[in-house]
Amino acid sequence: MIGPDRISLNTATLRQQWSLAECIEGCARHGFGGIAPWRDKLHEMGVDAAARAIREAGLAVSGLCRGGWFTAEGSLTQAVIDDNRRAVDEAVAIGAECLVFVVGGLPNGSRDMPAARALVEDGLARTLDHARAVGMKLAIEPLHPMYAADRACVNTTRQALDICDRLGPGIGVALDVYHIWWDPEIEAQIVRAGKDRIMAFHVCDWLVPTKDMLTDRGMMGDGVIDIPHLRHAVEASGFGGLIEVEIFSADNWWKRDADEVVRTVADRVARFC
């Protein structure tokens, strides 16, 4: 049975309820092993204060969400490059295992997917130079193909690993069961990724029906994903990190009492992961 010390709470799970300070305190109180902040909450609290509070609470940081959005301005502007460098530095400051990337979708008005993907790879390469210099790992999160247009044009684990192959050491993948569960070749790609390139493992569940493409993700056990199968696969490949719980749920979990959500997370990880 997976105890709470093996769980990391992604702050998106309590986006509407708790500040980062409250998340840190809550994780510690519930005996969680780690936390994974989003940058908006991190900035709100202040990077230094957050780093100190996380350290004092004895929490690991399974990842910082997120770098990326390389396509936001249609080309790789200095602003985009600089923002990603800052994200790397913030990940270092809070002692994150990795900086997780949501790479960005098609630029506004574009239908040119190959161009968007080339731009993303270029942005990752430039961020990687800095990340290597400061010792931070970069984790591409392949996003479900339904986000290809508007959030991330890296949509399969194979595609992400192809990029990693080309860019070399220091870059790998963050695998979220929500994005990868459907993939008929996920097992083979997890083997291919290997220990060094599986940098994070995120869980939630796929609800049937899914009523909203972004904010209707399920609590583990409420959907159809065979989470233990995927967890065993990443662990068989050598992944030994925390199980990070990230649930976007506007109509359900974001409306509940935060401590109830945290207790439910612990219970469901134990029973369904």
Add this chain to the structure above:
Amino acid sequence: MIGPDRISLNTATLRQQWSLAECIEGCARHGFGGIAPWRDKLHEMGVDAAARAIREAGLAVSGLCRGGWFTAEGSLTQAVIDDNRRAVDEAVAIGAECLVFVVGGLPNGSRDMPAARALVEDGLARTLDHARAVGMKLAIEPLHPMYAADRACVNTTRQALDICDRLGPGIGVALDVYHIWWDPEIEAQIVRAGKDRIMAFHVCDWLVPTKDMLTDRGMMGDGVIDIPHLRHAVEASGFGGLIEVEIFSADNWWKRDADEVVRTVADRVARFC
């Protein structure tokens, strides 16, 4: 420029407005080259009457939608096998180029994707025996991964072609831009498929944002899919069939005057396909 004689109207595009008889008459009146009926509308009209009307209107039939749903009852029951045999026979009766398959998702209550996929392949194999005997081609339609749970667990062109490789001649793919546009390896898979296995080519568009996962598909030109790129790819592989227009659009095109929709389809295929 692609004229209306190169277009086939999938009856789902006018699901709320026209019966199959009206679709046949409308296609002929607007100079369309073909039609692709769904089975519910076909049964409503009667297979023999429909076959006769389509022939008399001089329309080709780019496909019959749909066989499949092999997972509907959790195992390959005789009812499921028989329904697929009937679908093959109906496709023969109306002179369809192929029978298009929506293979089915996870059985109710199941999280076992490999089992669902094995069941689907078994069902396709058994249907193929009959199809070969009566000379009907089977076209697996890989559905967008967001339908993996509840509609079709064949979700990439690679996966569909792997099945085709194993099952041999007489089975191929129906490629709908809506389902495949995001795929980073679609060009290579289209080459791999080749002339004999690309049995249908469907168009619509991916809207940003997409408000409903099933019924918010766009008219060509209103979304982000580079349709000409995909059409050129299938044609370079030898596909010479009609361009089939299939748009599920509950809040927009299903509410408009049918002739306006048909005129818009002709205009948009000419300008955006």
